[in-house]
Each structure stands twice: as C-alpha cells, then as structure tokens.
Amino acid sequence: MPLGPDIVERLNRGRADLRMGVPVVLVAGGQGALALAAEALTPERFIALMTLGETVLAITARRAETLRARPYDGDIARLIVPADATPAWIAAVADPADDLTVPMKGPFDCSRGDDATLARAGVELAKSARLLPAALIVPVAEPARFAARESLTLIDWDRAGPIMLDTSPLHPVVAARLPMAAAEAGRLHVFRPEDGGEEHYAIEIGQPPRDRPVLARLHSACFTGDILGSLKCDCGPQLRAALTLMGQKGAGILLYLNQEGRGIGLANKMRAYSLQDQGFDTVEANHRLGFEDDERDFRIGAGILKRLGFSSVRLLTNNPAKIRMMEAAGIRVSERVPLKVGRTQHNDAYLATKASRSGHLL
Numbered sequence: 001m002p003l004g005p006d007i008v009e010r011l012n013r014g015r016a017d018l019r020m021g022v023p024v025v026l027v028a029g030g031q032g033a034l035a036l037a038a039e040a041l042t043p044e045r046f047i048a049l050m051t052l053g054e055t056v057l058a059i060t061a062r063r064a065e066t067l068r069a070r071p072y073d074g075d076i077a078r079l080i081v082p083a084d085a086t087p088a089w090i091a092a093v094a095d096p097a098d099d100l101t102v103p104m105k106g107p108f109d110c111s112r113g114d115d116a117t118l119a120r121a122g123v124e125l126a127k128s129a130r131l132l133p134a135a136l137i138v139p140v141a142e143p144a145r146f147a148a149r150e151s152l153t154l155i156d157w158d159r160a161g162p163i164m165l166d167t168s169p170l171h172p173v174v175a176a177r178l179p180m181a182a183a184e185a186g187r188l189h190v191f192r193p194e195d196g197g198e199e200h201y202a203i204e205i206g207q208p209p210r211d212r213p214v215l216a217r218l219h220s221a222c223f224t225g226d227i228l229g230s231l232k233c234d235c236g237p238q239l240r241a242a243l244t245l246m247g248q249k250g251a252g253i254l255l256y257l258n259q260e261g262r263g264i265g266l267a268n269k270m271r272a273y274s275l276q277d278q279g280f281d282t283v284e285a286n287h288r289l290g291f292e293d294d295e296r297d298f299r300i301g302a303g304i305l306k307r308l309g310f311s312s313v314r315l316l317t318n319n320p321a322k323i324r325m326m327e328a329a330g331i332r333v334s335e336r337v338p339l340k341v342g343r344t345q346h347n348d349a350y351l352a353t354k355a356s357r358s359g360h361l362l
C-alpha cells in the first residue's frame with residue numbers, strides 16, 4: 001500500500017498550504033498553474049510570483065459585481081494584475097474592508113477566452129480553506145517538475161474537482177455520556193470527516209426511538225452567539241432553547257455543525273460584521289466579500305442523522321431552506337417546530353433581513 005498522500009489528502013494539504021501563504025500547483029486538462037491565496041500573500045512571494053509570468057487575481061462574480069469588474073467566466077472574474085501592482089493592491093481588491101473609503105478601485109482589465117478552470121479551482125480551494133475567495137494564478141510549464149523542484153503540493157484538479165463537490169464521508173470517533181443542565185441524559189458523539197476537515201458533533205438526549213420522527217435541531221456553530229452571548233444574532237438562545245425542549249420531552253438530537261458564519265468561518269464572519277457596521281445587511285456583506293448568502297452544506301447534517309439510524313425528524317427551525325435540503329438529502333421532515341427566541345434590539349434588523357431575503361419564517 002502506498003504511503004504517500006492520495007488525492008483527498010493532497011487537497012487538504014493544499015488548503016493548509018494556502019492558509020500559510022504557500023502556493024500550490026494545480027493541473028487540469030494538461031495545463032498547470034501556481035495558485036496562492038490573496039489573503040495570505042507576502043511581499044517576497046508576490047515578487048517571486050510576478051517574475052514567473054502574467055498573473056491574474058481570480059475573484060468570484062459576487063466580488064466582481066462590487067468592483068464593477070467583468071466576470072467573463074460566469075461565476076468568477078480573472079483580473080489581470082498590472083506590472084506595477086503591489087501586495088496592498090491585491091489586498092484592496094480581495095478584501096472589501098476599505099471599499100467605502102477607497103470607492104474607485106480599478107478600472108480592471110479582465111482576462112477572457114481560454115480555459116478558466118485553474119483560476120476557478122484556486123478560488124474554490126481558498127474558499128474551502130475558509131480564506132477570502134480570491135487567488136493569484138500564474139501559469140507554469142511542466143507543473144509536476146516545477147512542484148517537485150520547489151517542494152510544492154501538486155493537485156490534479158481533474159480528479160480533485162469532482163471530490164470538492166461531494167461531502168467528505170464522516171466517521172464516528174467516540175461517544176460518551178454528558179449530563180447537561182438542560183438534560184441530564186445526554187450523550188455526545190464526535191464525527192470526523194475523511195478529508196481532515198472540521199469535526200461535527202451530535203448531542204443525543206434520552207434514547208429517541210429510531211423508527212419514529214425525532215425532535216431534531218441542526219445548529220450551525222456561532223462562537224459569538226453560542227459562547228459570548230452576542231446580541232447580534234439569535235444563536236445562543238436558540239441553542240439553549242432547543243436543548244431545554246429536548247430535555248423536557250426526554251428525547252431529541254442536536255447536531256452542532258462546525259460551519260461558523262454560515263460556512264465562511266469566523267474571520268470572514270467578523271469581516272462581514274465590520275461591513276455591517278458600515279451599513280450593509282447580512283446578505284450584502286457576504287456578497288461584498290465574494291461569498292453567497294449561505295455557504296453551508298446541510299448534507300453533512302443529513303449524513304450524521306443517517307449514521308445514527310434516524311430517517312425522519314421533527315425539525316426545530318425557522319428556515320425553510322433547511323427543510324428542503326434535509327428532504328433532498330434523504331431525511332424526511334415530518335413537521336417543522338418553530339424556534340423563536342432571542343430577539344433583541346440589536347438583532348431585530350438581522351432577523352428581519354433573514355425573513356425578507358432568505359425566506360425565514362418570523
């Protein structure tokens with residue numbers, strides 16, 4: 001059995017490299033390119049990259065919309081990096097933090113024609129590493145030799161691309177008794193994905209029968225709300241109310257999914273909060289950063305429920321999209337149980353936005 005990394009392991013190594021500011025070499029359709037996350041760029045690497053050839057900064061169409069750049073490639077745009085560009089230029093394009101103080105960025109010269117697969121791959125990989133969705137891309141000849149010479153991770157995107165579309169299989173690691181204030185008969189299960197990504201947790205309360213719909217909550221991690229008691233959202237009160245209800249009923253299952261910030265990670269969520277302080281709502285802030293409204297993958301939740309033996313749920317939620325996604329992933333939602341707690345003067349507008357723009361039921 002070979003000891004070296006397989007394609008899934010290479011992908012995850014690539015994510016770690018991007019987070020450290022190390023480039024990766026991507027190959028697809030016989031072409032090769034170096035990809036570097038814009039957010040983690042150092043001045044030294046920038047100089048080294050620019051000497052290799054024509055560099056583009058690949059961003060999402062969402063970010064391009066704010067910058068008034070042309071997304072010729074549909075979901076992404078490839079901005080040609082001018083010869084006199086600096087790392088500060090890259091940062092200003094990738095990060096919307098100073099959009100309002102420096103409103104006229106550009107005009108941008110965008111690449112069109114030829115294949116955008118590797119640029120798209122760079123953006124996808126940066127995003128999945130919970131970085132800003134922006135990557136510097138420069139073509140390299142003989143990519144395998146280049147990667148070996150520079151000790152860089154080489155990723156065959158023809159094989160990795162389809163893997164990125166799937167959720168990584170999750171495996172149970174351990175489960176143990178966990179008495180909680182809300183429910184003494186608690187049990188915490190830890191699930192670990194094969195791709196080295198975030199672990200997710202299931203908190204089982206009582207011994208819910210597997211052949212009947214279980215009272216369930218799919219909770220997305222919210223460090224600010226769950227732990228710090230932030231008044232900007234309703235997550236903390238929802239978490240506690242769900243556990244309390246399950247404790248009172250004597251049975252239930254709460255999935256704690258590590259998809260902070262609707263899947264964009266805490267750093268990006270805080271960037272979104274900063275934009276919200278500049279007057280943008282929660283959806284606009286995500287778009288200006290280059291993300292979609294909601295980047296979560298609810299197939300993970302459905303997968304854990306199935307692993308635990310459940311096939312139908314009474315789902316505690318106000319979000320109709322969660323119900324649709326559960327059903328699409330093969331979990332029957334026999335009933336929606338509303339979960340309306342934690343409204344404050346600070347999150348009133350946030351909850352109203354979720355209702356008007358994301359279809360949440362108030």
Ligand SMILES: Nc1nc2c(ncn2[C@@H]2O[C@H](COP(=O)(O)OP(=O)(O)OP(=O)(O)O)[C@@H](O)[C@H]2O)c(=O)[nH]1
Pocket residue numbers: 218219220221222223233235238259260261262263264269272273282286316317318319322354360
């Ligand atoms: N990107 C972003 N994420 C946010 C913001 N406010 C809260 N979140 C995240 O949103 C998620 C909240 O998820 P849930 O509690 O499942 O809420 P929901 O999808 O509205 O659905 P229900 O609560 O089930 O009705 C958490 O991951 C929070 O970290 C924000 O302004 N921007």
Ligand SMILES: [Zn+2]
Pocket residue numbers: 222224225226233234235236
């Ligand atoms: Zn929250």
